[in-house]
Amino acid sequence: MSQGTLFVLATPIGNLGDLSPRAAEVLRAVRAVAAEDTRRTLQLFSHLGVPAPRMISLPAFDERGRAGAVLERLAAGEDVALCTDAGTPGVSDPGQALVAAAWEAGAKVVPVPGPCAAVTALTGSGLPSDRFLVQGFLPRKGAARAEALRFLAALPCTFVLYEAGNRTGATLADLARELGPRPAAVARELTKLHEEIARGTLPELAARFAGEVRGEVTLVVGGASEEAARAAAAPxxxxxxxxxxxxxxxxxxxxxxxxxxxxxxxxxxxxxxxxxxxxxxxxx
Structure with missing residues (x-):
């Protein structure tokens, strides 16, 4: 029996209208769905008006431990769709470990492209996009956070961060202190009713968003100049x-x-x- 196909399926980051026709077709056809949060993914089937297939929970904290159930279905010839809560699996979300395991097991892997918060924020920011790095979430505190900030300060390209609303002000303040008046953008609640994209320097944005920030936030920050990159990379x-x-x-x-x-x-x-x-x- 041939292996099944693992569809790496991007889902809307807010607006359900961004679910592509191809993604909808895959969701209607597969016999199982591996989801970061099955409750969130069930909303897609409600939106499509079709019954959900077998749901397999694949949370970030135990992706490797629960991948076996997916691999068993692939080995039995079943097709499985991999979904995260919002956006593209494997981009600061669960999925990379399962995709790698599927390749090693000989399964076919088919990406179904679609929404990604990092790319959406980047393209809306107007900052250089010929080279960029997706950092994801910064460490919350201590030496790990300081080291991450020093690494980002030396990057000669645009970078993208994800942040929770209640920590956005502190992160902008840390970035402003470490990187100075770099151009940046704060993208909040992308594709949703209260979507907001604000441009400015890091100190300006740190002052603007110093209070409570609601919703999910993506930060886009311009890269260092050649001189600044050399200085930041120095011992x-x-x-x-x-x-x-x-x-x-x-x-x-x-x-x-x-x-x-x-x-x-x-x-x-x-x-x-x-x-x-x-x-x-x-x-x-």
Whole structure:
């Protein structure tokens, strides 16, 4: 018996009218659907007015663990559609691991193109799109977040981030502090009733969206200039050298501790203790 086909099917990111006729045809024809959230995907069948086939839950936290049920159906010759909650599977959403496993198992993989929040925001932003990187969600805090921001600061191309509404203001503030007055766009509630795309520099957008932001947000940020990219990619200044330099420039120790700790992902107390040691050495 030949293997079934895994259809990697893009779904609307908001407006159900964006479901393509080809995607609708696939959903009507397959005998099973692997979905990030089966409740969300069932809404597509309600929209189409057809009964749903067998639904297989494939959440992000256990994609690999639950892929076996899909592979078994493919091995039995059944066709399966892979859907995420919104947009294209595998782009900051579950799907990549299952697609790779399907290839390894000898199944046929057919992508059914359609909506993608990153590409939708990028094309609406007016920022350069000849080269771009989709970062997805930033780490929420600590050294991992600081490292991700330093990486993005050195990119010579446009990049796209996803963010929750309640964290958008903080992320814009971090980007503005790390990257300066780069051109950027905030795309909120794409394809939905209250869709909004705002353009400006990162500091301008950080000020505009400092309060509560509702809905799902996609951020598009311009790349670094060649000079800025070289500077950002340069080896990081040793901690003690940076602290000595900032003290010599006359910055207050509390301000130094706060900004250096945030930029490097360190505990503020750790940086402050290092400052006190340096001040003690200078006093001797």
């Amino acid at each position: 990081e200044e040793p901690l003690e050298e940076e602290l000595r330099r900032r003290l010599a420039e006359g910055h207050p120790p509390t301000e130094i501790a706060r900004s250096v700790a945030r930029a490097r992902g360190l505990a503020r107390a750790e940086v402050y203790d290092a400052l006190q040691r340096l001040k003690g050495e200078k006093a001797r």
